[in-house]
Amino acid sequence: MRFTIIGSGTLVPDAERGSAAFLLEEAGARVLVDGGSGTMTRLKRIGVDVRELDGGVYSHRHVDHCGDLVPILFALKVGVELPRTRDYPIWAGDGFQGFLDGLYGVYGAWIRSDRWTTRVTELPLDGAGTAMLPGGVRLDTLPANHSAGALHLRFTSPDGFVTLFSGDTGPSDNLIQLAANVDVFVTECAVPGKDPWDSHLGPDDVAAIVDAAKPRRVIMTHLYPDNDPETAVAKVARTGVRVERGYDGLVVEG
Ligand SMILES: [Zn+2]
Numbered sequence: 001m002r003f004t005i006i007g008s009g010t011l012v013p014d015a016e017r018g019s020a021a022f023l024l025e026e027a028g029a030r031v032l033v034d035g036g037s038g039t040m041t042r043l044k045r046i047g048v049d050v051r052e053l054d055g056g057v058y059s060h061r062h063v064d065h066c067g068d069l070v071p072i073l074f075a076l077k078v079g080v081e082l083p084r085t086r087d088y089p090i091w092a093g094d095g096f097q098g099f100l101d102g103l104y105g106v107y108g109a110w111i112r113s114d115r116w117t118t119r120v121t122e123l124p125l126d127g128a129g130t131a132m133l134p135g136g137v138r139l140d141t142l143p144a145n146h147s148a149g150a151l152h153l154r155f156t157s158p159d160g161f162v163t164l165f166s167g168d169t170g171p172s173d174n175l176i177q178l179a180a181n182v183d184v185f186v187t188e189c190a191v192p193g194k195d196p197w198d199s200h201l202g203p204d205d206v207a208a209i210v211d212a213a214k215p216r217r218v219i220m221t222h223l224y225p226d227n228d229p230e231t232a233v234a235k236v237a238r239t240g241v242r243v244e245r246g247y248d249g250l251v252v253e254g
């Protein structure tokens, strides 16, 4: 399995960091994981055309995670020199089909085609979910502590390499459960301290999860500007686990 951070940032405009997006590759299959504003352009910079993707997985429906969905569907629809003829499957939490129906209500035929469909597989928001993705990757999900139908996403390659994406979340026992012994834990660390709304993690929260679950490697993303990255990384590094701040273009292979 190979994944690339396409966007390591947040909803806050940043010249170096796009909104959340990741590319997962296995056995020639390429699946987009989240995809905020600017995802199409940043994918193209690394030679990946959204019209050739094998599908998309969404952690939740906040705009910094799925803002490029409409531009992607428009590109698939119109295609120009690459008209799409196969489905564009989507995996996301319960309610995503209704969200997509709302977008169809706004954009109609501009983002729909009679040559392909978006086959949405909805995963439960009240318990464990699982699905098989292109390339033989297994997706396991549990609900996250966040709004907008949020899930934690754990990907297991056919040869057993495991990558976990926290998605946006506050402190979450489900996240600790999924993080046990994973190879790579890509986690949000939005806030510098304790989030008063309990819907994002701070470095002390991440350190507690890492202490409990012992992932082999931690990559921190989705830091708001007031969260000093060196301080945040240092706090998590005290667990003894390898930790770094993610950046757009970071590639992990395993
Ligand atoms: Zn969110």
Ligand SMILES: [Zn+2]
Binding pocket: 010, 011, 020, 062, 064, 065, 168, 222
């Ligand atoms: Zn977010």
